[in-house]
Amino acid sequence: MSIVHRFKRLVGIDTAQEKYSYAQDPLYGKVSTARVADTWVKTTCGYCSVGCGMLVGVKDGKAVAARGNPDHPVNRGKLCPKGLSEHHILDGPGRAKLPLLRKNGKLEPVSWDEALSTMVERIANIQGRHGLGSLGVVGTGQLLTEEYYTLGKLVQLGFRTPNNDGNTTLCMASAVSGYKLSFGSDGPPGSYADMSTADVVLLIGSNIADNHPILCTRVGEGPDKRPGRTLIVVDPRVTKTAMMADIHLAIKPRGDIALINGIAHILIRDGLTDSNYIAAHTINYDAFAAYVAAFTPQHVSEITGLSVEKITKVAHLYGRARAGFIGWTMGVNHSTQGAVTVAAINNLALITGHIGRAGAAPFSITGQCNAMGTRESGFTSALPGYRKFDNPEHREELAQIWGIDAEEIPKARGMAYPDIIEGAVTGKIKALWFIATNPVVSFPNYELLKQALESVEFVVVQDGFHPTPTSDFAHLVLPAAIWGEKEGTYTNSERRISKVNCIVTPPGEARSDFDIFLALAERLGVRDRLYPGWQTTADAYAEWQRVSAGRLCDYSPYSWKEIEDAGGIQWGGERLYADGAFPTADGRAILHNVPCDPFLEQPNEEYDFILNTGRTVEHWHTRTKTAQVDMLNKMVPNAWLEMNPVDAKRLQLRAHDKVTVTSRRSNVSGLELRITSIIAPGQVFMPFHFAETNSNRVTLGAFDPISREPNFKQCAVRVQKSSSQ
Secondary structure, three states: OOHHHHHHHHHOOOOOOOOOOHHHOOOOOHHHHHHOOOEEEEEEOOOEOOOOEEEEEEEOOEEEEEEEOOOOOOOOOOOOHHHHOHHHHHHOOOEOOOOEEEEOOEEEEOOHHHHHHHHHHHHHHHHHHHOHHHEEEEEOOOOOHHHHHHHHHHHHHHOOOOOEEEHHHHOOHHHHHHHHHHHOOOOOOOOHHHHHHOOEEEEEOOOHHHHOHHHHHHHOOOHHHOOOOEEEEEOOOOOHHHHHOOEEEOOOOOOHHHHHHHHHHHHHHOOOOOHHHHHHHEEOHHHHHHHHOOOOHHHHHHHHOOOHHHHHHHHHHHHHOOOEEEEEOHHHHOOOOHHHHHHHHHHHHHHHOOOOEOOEEEEEOOOEOOHHHHHHHOOOOOEOOOEOOOOHHHHHHHHHHHOOOHHHOOOOOOOOHHHHHHHHHHOOOOEEEEEOOOHHHHOOOHHHHHHHHHHOOEEEEEEOEOOOOOHHHOOEEEEEOOOOOOOEEEEOOOOEEEEEOOOOOOOOOOEOHHHHHHHHHHHHOOHHHHOOOOOOHHHHHHHHHHHHOOOOOOOOOOOHHHHHHHOOEEOOOOOOOOOOOOOOOOOOEEOOOOOOOOOOOOOOOOOOEEEEEEOOOOOOOOOOOHHHOHHHHHHOOOOEEEEOHHHHHHOOOOOOOEEEEEOOOOEEEEEEEEEOOOOOOOEEEEEOOOOOOOHHHOOOOOEOOOOOOEOOOOEEEEEEEOOOO
16 A cells, blocks of 8 residues: 555545555554454444544544445545544543532532432522522534433423523524525425535635635535635635635625625516515515615625725626525624624525525534534523424423423524523522533633633533533533543534444543433423433434424434434435425515624724634544544644734734734733734634633624624724734
């Protein structure tokens, strides 16, 4: 085997499955025998929402290797650096192994019996004194669908607090709300296949090369490798994805609404809309057309910094496309106008009929591995199965399935994640329960979050890792099993339900989240009523099938075996709304008039830069997982700050200087300066993964009024050389 071929095999480029003995390879030597697997377990990656199929090698009860599943329809044998090294997190040095209870100011090991009894007793005491809603719970898109469904019932019907949300509100709530505004329901209309079959792919605020690298294979690597297809990338930075594009629109921050409205203006002006589709399947067109009439190319050019010619060219490309695909991620969602920006994107698809057809879709690319499953099955922003809190028929349907009185089911959503944190500061929330999430690093405006954690009486952190920046604030730490240690399903961005399998046993006394939830239900005295006869996540899945039956997100036809054998199955088929019928009151989609408001914190003389934050391909969220993987840490050990050469010269800064970023709230010091034209003058960028240099010390606590998603992307800062130099 050649060195090149070996490298391809390791990084997942070559999917050929010919047998090869690494133990006999002289370049691997004797040490390689420790990584020769006895068995290979089929599963699904537990990082992002792409949902890659994996084979994890096991030897002597330990995971020793990982590779892409060549038969899986999503990734077809390929994996990104995180997926290739994911097995290392299973025996990482930072795993939580014992329940810990704070006694005399110090976290000390206790038995599970004492831990769970203490949790139930403390929360009951707090709720007795301050009301049922004094408990706030924040879950995660990292749980199995079966676990999240179980958690929702436990929180709402067991602990009986309505204040239940997930960390997906920090990344995908605006996509959910935008879909609901336009179509009447959540649910991405398209599929990954549409990215390959579309002749125009428009990505807005979506750096898939870093965030979802396997999806890059869907759009190709360059114009010569995808003849007839045009890739357009809208992003203030010259990202890796922008470098792949045929057309890069280096837009000014938060100029996206103006651009989208401007494209709609040109489509209408130049007769590039689908009048038949508009008449048959939408409402509010006349008002919408009148509204976007003000977004002339010249006006949009002034707002966005793009030329009239470029704006017009992109509008014509999309309007004349056989099939136009629009994808987006956090560059759109992370905004106080995120939900309506999604609705504006949907407007473009609706007025051109680029929806419900092969290659034609407005498509949100989700963040976490099971953000979709938790959106569908949870008990947070909606009732399970995309039902509405305020719909008595929906509540009665669930009550019949669950064998309870419909009056037990809340008639309105409780506090969203940001409101739970604010409630902790104001005294409405007295106890917090965090499950597989690390808000000390991920939540905006760190100082407010810190005040919340220090204000409540009781903090429970349930996680697979300890210590974390958040578990340092905990009164109780519950050690949980993670990906690779439990069985169930995830659902990815294209609505593909995929099987997740157990590879190894959890370390120490760690338990699966599902088992923890059932044990808590037992102590609350509600296990038999809420989970009759349940023993495993298979029982939860069986009930979830009944709950989702007949709904848009219908899981009822698919057994676990069928899902695994097929390499995942998409509920709803390859695409939604092929018949032009939408789950709204009259079956029509709604066109919305979306204003283009300036972002809240504009730069001035004192704070003269606009800060943008985002990811790097080597790390994941707050590095709770990837910090356990030595090879990923060595690739990117520290955060950095990108600055344009023009600004660096003005400030007399040099490459690799240590700099401090300061906002009106706080500062971050010790960032390595990267001087690069990737970033435009007047803007700076830093990754948000690193607790040591936490970007959320400077971000502002502003949220979308509809989705409650934070505005992570724009705040005003100044940059100066760190005083330690």
